[in-house]
Amino acid sequence: MNLKLRLILEPMINNMKAVKFIHFSIIFVTFMLISITLNGQIQPIKKNILFLMVDDLRPELSIYGQNIISPNIDKLAKTGVTFNNAYCNVPVCGASRASILTGIRPTNNRFLRYNASISKEAPDVLNLVKHLKNEGYITISNNKITHLKKDISDWDEEWYPASKGWRNYISKENIDLETNGEHGYPYEFPDVEDEAYFDGQTAAKSIADLKKLKEQNQPFFLAVGFVKPHLPFNAPKRYWDLYDATKIDLPKNSFFPKEAPKAAQHNWGELRYYKGIPKKGAVSDDVAKKLIHGYYAGVSFIDAQIGKVIKALNELNLRDDTIIVLVGDHGWSLSEHGLWAKHSNFKVALQVPLVISTSDISGNQHTESITELIDLYPTLCDLANIEKPQHLDGKSLVKILNTPNKKYDYSAWARYQKGETLIIGDYVYTEWQQNGEQFANMLYDHSIDKQEIKNVAKNKQYESTVTHLSTILNQRIKAYYDNESKKN
Ligand SMILES: [Ca+2]
Numbered sequence: 001m002n003l004k005l006r007l008i009l010e011p012m013i014n015n016m017k018a019v020k021f022i023h024f025s026i027i028f029v030t031f032m033l034i035s036i037t038l039n040g041q042i043q044p045i046k047k048n049i050l051f052l053m054v055d056d057l058r059p060e061l062s063i064y065g066q067n068i069i070s071p072n073i074d075k076l077a078k079t080g081v082t083f084n085n086a087y088c089n090v091p092v093c094g095a096s097r098a099s100i101l102t103g104i105r106p107t108n109n110r111f112l113r114y115n116a117s118i119s120k121e122a123p124d125v126l127n128l129v130k131h132l133k134n135e136g137y138i139t140i141s142n143n144k145i146t147h148l149k150k151d152i153s154d155w156d157e158e159w160y161p162a163s164k165g166w167r168n169y170i171s172k173e174n175i176d177l178e179t180n181g182e183h184g185y186p187y188e189f190p191d192v193e194d195e196a197y198f199d200g201q202t203a204a205k206s207i208a209d210l211k212k213l214k215e216q217n218q219p220f221f222l223a224v225g226f227v228k229p230h231l232p233f234n235a236p237k238r239y240w241d242l243y244d245a246t247k248i249d250l251p252k253n254s255f256f257p258k259e260a261p262k263a264a265q266h267n268w269g270e271l272r273y274y275k276g277i278p279k280k281g282a283v284s285d286d287v288a289k290k291l292i293h294g295y296y297a298g299v300s301f302i303d304a305q306i307g308k309v310i311k312a313l314n315e316l317n318l319r320d321d322t323i324i325v326l327v328g329d330h331g332w333s334l335s336e337h338g339l340w341a342k343h344s345n346f347k348v349a350l351q352v353p354l355v356i357s358t359s360d361i362s363g364n365q366h367t368e369s370i371t372e373l374i375d376l377y378p379t380l381c382d383l384a385n386i387e388k389p390q391h392l393d394g395k396s397l398v399k400i401l402n403t404p405n406k407k408y409d410y411s412a413w414a415r416y417q418k419g420e421t422l423i424i425g426d427y428v429y430t431e432w433q434q435n436g437e438q439f440a441n442m443l444y445d446h447s448i449d450k451q452e453i454k455n456v457a458k459n460k461q462y463e464s465t466v467t468h469l470s471t472i473l474n475q476r477i478k479a480y481y482d483n484e485s486k487k488n
Pocket residue numbers: 055056092093094230329330
């Protein structure tokens with residue numbers, strides 16, 4: 001309605017002499033119309049949302065005490081709350097993204113794999129994009145937000161960079177290998193501008209969008225999906241050059257815990273695809289360090305793109321009206337537990353970085369409360385001042401944002417294939433189940449073993465703890481599936 005009013009009044013104003021005064025009046029009236037509905041009720045202003053989703057980003061950032069050069073994310077964290085214990089609900093791209101965007105949990109027959117589909121597996125669920133659109137938001141997806149293209153039909157715009165292949169190789173060596181039917185290397189470091197890669201293009205597109213959105217009279221949901229540090233670890237040379245290769249070490253837990261069950265293993269096929277990686281067995285220490293170097297370069301590359309987008313937001317004076325969320329879709333093993341990639345129930349594959357920044361909260365805060373990615377949907381509803389749909393499985397994190405120093409008694413439940421993981425207090429407990437029967441389990445006590453080196457599930461000292469955690473986990477699973485079957 002306020003847009004119509006402006007269309008009628010603005011030509012009249014242009015013909016009048018007291019332009020400044022009348023413009024002020026129009027701005028005031030428009031503001032009042034946004035704030036007051038026809039029945040006279042005050043409507044809260046709906047904030048914009050800048051949703052920054054980074055593919056395969058584990059908490060490998062300086063805000064988590066890691067030796068990573070990420071000045072722009074550091075700066076963002078100074079204006080928001082950093083979640084020190086945020087977990088995905090399923091450690092694989094498409095499934096995790098489907099769960100985040102629908103606000104419902106993965107189950108043993110939904111959101112299982114990298115190519116999970118919202119439109120096929122949860123077609124009747126009111127997804128976040130549709131909900132925001134119904135609430136008057138302009139919705140834009142730039143590059144990878146859902147794993148499958150056109151999986152959500154509700155975007156006003158779904159944009160992807162022009163591409164000859166998702167691996168986005170630029171170096172002649174990798175392009176020649178792929179052209180000859182071979183596989184490229186899991187990294188490259190050409191001396192090119194940021195815009196040579198998808199993520200530089202995605203930042204540029206998002207900045208152009210912000211300039212257009214600034215002129216619109218609607219709140220926006222701008223979802224920006226960066227694809228590094230996903231394999232292959234391609235990044236412009238200057239981001240590799242930020243790190244001294246001779247100072248990169250392997251983690252202390254780069255071996256499979258001898259007490260852990262076989263069910264916790266996987267063959268990290270995602271990495272083995274690439275040239276120079278053996279089909280079986282471990283990679284050499286030199287290759288491992290090169291891969292870690294590549295991951296770091298990818299993180300710093302992404303950090304620079306995030307910096308550009310937030311700088312544009314600030315320069316357009318949109319920051320106070322915009323909620324910023326920075327999140328990864330799942331964790332990643334950089335040789336921890338002798339594994340690479342996601343696809344496991346170890347904490348390193350489940351934990352994600354999460355920063356939420358909005359002008360309504362105090363910045364430069366960390367919270368230790370345990371949170372899950374299904375919490376994002378209800379949190380964004382609360383922060384945007386819109387209703388939370390009934391179907392949501394997660395909880396709003398607004399209480400945490402308001403009192404980050406208080407440790408709330410929350411827990412997380414994640415799953416991957418047959419493994420169900422409960423993260424509660426200092427414990428990360430996993431059970432593998434077949435037809436409801438447990439066939440393997442593992443427990444890590446983070447009060448003494450943050451790196452998950454020793455599985456203590458069979459340790460006498462932890463017998464009652466395991467019984468207790470198993471009871472909680474299985475009660476939770478049963479309650480959830482009972483409730484699901486009632487819905488169907
Ligand atoms: Ca991913």
